[in-house]
Amino acid sequence: MALRVNYFVDETVSNLRRNVLLTLAAVSTVSISLLLLGVVMVGGEVLTKMVSSWEGKVELNVFLRDEATPEEVKALGSQANGMPEVEKVFFESKEQAFEEYKRMFKDSPAITENVDPNALPASYRIKLKDPNSAEAVASRLQGQPGVDEVQFGGEAMKRLLKFTGVVRTILVIAIILTLGAAILLIANTIRLGIYARRKEIGIMKLVGATNWFIRVPFIFEGTVQAALGALLASALIYAGKVFGLDRMQDAILFLPLTVSSGSIIRMFFTLLAIGIVIGVFGSSLALRRFLEV
Amino acid sequence: MALRVNYFVDETVSNLRRNVLLTLAAVSTVSISLLLLGVVMVGGEVLTKMVSSWEGKVELNVFLRDEATPEEVKALGSQANGMPEVEKVFFESKEQAFEEYKRMFKDSPAITENVDPNALPASYRIKLKDPNSAEAVASRLQGQPGVDEVQFGGEAMKRLLKFTGVVRTILVIAIILTLGAAILLIANTIRLGIYARRKEIGIMKLVGATNWFIRVPFIFEGTVQAALGALLASALIYAGKVFGLDRMQDAILFLPLTVSSGSIIRMFFTLLAIGIVIGVFGSSLALRRFLEV
Amino acid sequence: MIRLENVSKVYKGSVVALRDISTDIQKEEFVFLVGSSGSGKSTFIKMLLKEEEPSEGTIYVAGKDIGQLPRWRVPYLRRNIGCVFQDFKLLANKTVRENVAFALEVIGRPKNIISQRVPAIIELVGLTDKLNSMPHELSGGEQQRVCIARAMVNRPPILLADEPTGNLDPSTSADIMNLLERLNESGTTVLIATHDHAVVDRSRKRVIELDGGKLVRDQVRGVYGIG
């Protein structure tokens, strides 16, 4: 059996070398398909991060009555803290609220000058684990003693959440689409490569080769091509990160337009795995009809 | 020559029929590649529309001094109107400003109750043709008689514009990437299809066929495959619009997530043209090395 | 060794290639299969290799009904039959040496045996200076001899040869026939489909003649023509 492995390796190497055109076609198709898939994956990661950071800004504002007793305020705070949906609770006093208000309108002194520092209510600002639970939490807090009104961004926030939902859906669709495209494109190329060698396969069978004896070198070949393709695609994406994303990032610091090298390495292994799976299955399937001699 | 055309058509049809595997591989690769390209194009259109509508919301606010004379106000209005960068100018009186302010803080009566209706200044709100010219326009209006202060969104707007700029850049990159991928993938498939028939080509040459005589059926074949591929891709995109985008649109009315059927028809012709160009050039180029017999 | 019982072969398109053939070839026999172009010789050989299935009748090879052979056993049948194909069927991407070695790789022979037996058999067919040539760099007769070498290299109990001298000049052809006869003497059953008058007449072996798919002659020490 050790001898066989030797033969299979030799055979694979010489097939790759002697059918240069087929090898080049396969490697380039694999790398282009995986490049697209990788770009969508990386882009998806960036977008997801961005969208999550937007969602993270969503807060509930629980405005307190001016008449609320400190006990009521405290009880409310610990009630909010105890809710499973809640991540964090901040208290904003009347003074802090006014400071914030002044900061917001610092460009229009006309507006702030006329406001009584005491006009703004104290409030709890509540950060949620999942912004979609805002409405439920709000309605539970609404009637509590000391609460004047609960605001949760209303329409604007609902819109934001719908928008981020759409973004996530589109991302999933994009990944499915490019993954499907990669599978079909790579399978096609493999099939054409095998089709170009259908005669050889028939001859091997007539000389007494078993299906496995014929299949193994093709599978090895597919694996090598997939690995080269995945490597090339990942290298291009890494270059894209260094020369593209990272420079953009320098230009616009406020957007989290960045991917870590770690996630590119993870992506490389994902692409490698996908490529090899398609390569192995694709060549096994494509061989089937030519092995029936 | 009429007879020749006849031969070429017969030859093309019989090649497409007799090499079913090659035809299927070519059509599916073309349609998948063009599908990706089409999706990026349509997605790009939607995004561009979205981004433009955001940019359209950018306005300059020219706050007027309370002491400004009606003549100064009028002169300022017509000066602004006369500027080439300006698309539209609205006047907002002190009363309208207060109404707007009340609308903004309608959830916090505590804030509005304490503001004097006269505290807010009158202003011109200026819509620009290109939001990037905001800073320039602002600085020209800044010193004019009657002007208290010009606001143009400042940091936030700059960020928005940078963000939309990034979105546009990414779109261009995405289109170049998918177009490049489509070209390479289709060319690869064509080359493999021709490679599988390299023997036939050599034989034809030995029997006295000119290069053109061999090339024309391949080019016809490539054209038919490209047309079928483009048709299939467009049909899938149209289905995606009807069953995907349009339904999403119903769910989130506020986002302009929509493509007109007209732009899908335009896209079909673009894809068709791209497919045919790649098909014709691809097969001519790929044939070259096999025609040298 | 090889037995056909009422074998007929009808190709799709209703071409009758063989009609009701019954014959028996003993172990270590040497048989010529003759007949005009299209009389069914290659079809006969293809069915022994299970490359084609008979439409009717039963074929026994080495005592086994090959119609009953499960698909996965077919390679093992073929390893016991060396075959010289009419159209050579060399692997275009392999050198002469590799083509011949392939028949040994397939049955898992160790490397040292391969590297010893392959050059030896290639020398027997007179192609030592073409060891590392690719098939497309060979003349027709050279390709044919590579094919003969491949068929013999694993010393199969049965050797089928379809027109093995069609591209060989008379003297090379005589050498090859000697080789096949020696192989036969060492115990291999040999069946040769041929048009070559001279070859058949000189050998004076058993001749089976097909005509339009029918077995019309089976003569123990025959010549090419009936005369």
Add this chain to the structure above:
Amino acid sequence: MIRLENVSKVYKGSVVALRDISTDIQKEEFVFLVGSSGSGKSTFIKMLLKEEEPSEGTIYVAGKDIGQLPRWRVPYLRRNIGCVFQDFKLLANKTVRENVAFALEVIGRPKNIISQRVPAIIELVGLTDKLNSMPHELSGGEQQRVCIARAMVNRPPILLADEPTGNLDPSTSADIMNLLERLNESGTTVLIATHDHAVVDRSRKRVIELDGGKLVRDQVRGVYGIG
């Protein structure tokens, strides 16, 4: 019609296939090219078709130095030369009829001429019942005859045939030779590379013999062997 002046051919890999060949074949001559396997017969024919270039020397076909022929004129040279290839070179995706018709399509013959001449020539080689078969559905000899029909169908001034009877039985082979002789009588220059003893000896035509790439015999009414 065909003239070689000091032509040598060395394939890459330093295989000398032809050495310093000079010969002259007149219009309407009928010439056999013989020699053992690998002696350079096919190389000779390939160079006349400009499928291979000579390493040295000049080749004239119909009075023109084909070494000087621009690339785009090569198809026009080939249209004047019908060629029966040793390995047939049929188009695998076309039927027998289409394969033969192809030689006429190439030179732009109108449809009615094609649909009349193709079945006629196919009948001459005895394959009327295979008109719509694909090459892989034919026996070796049938494929060879299709190739012969294709080479003759456009009535070329020159016909080259590389081993045209290698896969034919003696009687079919005699029919084909008669056909070629008739073609020659009607004005075609015919050059046949062959190993077929019987064919050469019966015809008693000019014989050119190659040995190891050298021209060793040029005999006006020759036989296969020197005897």
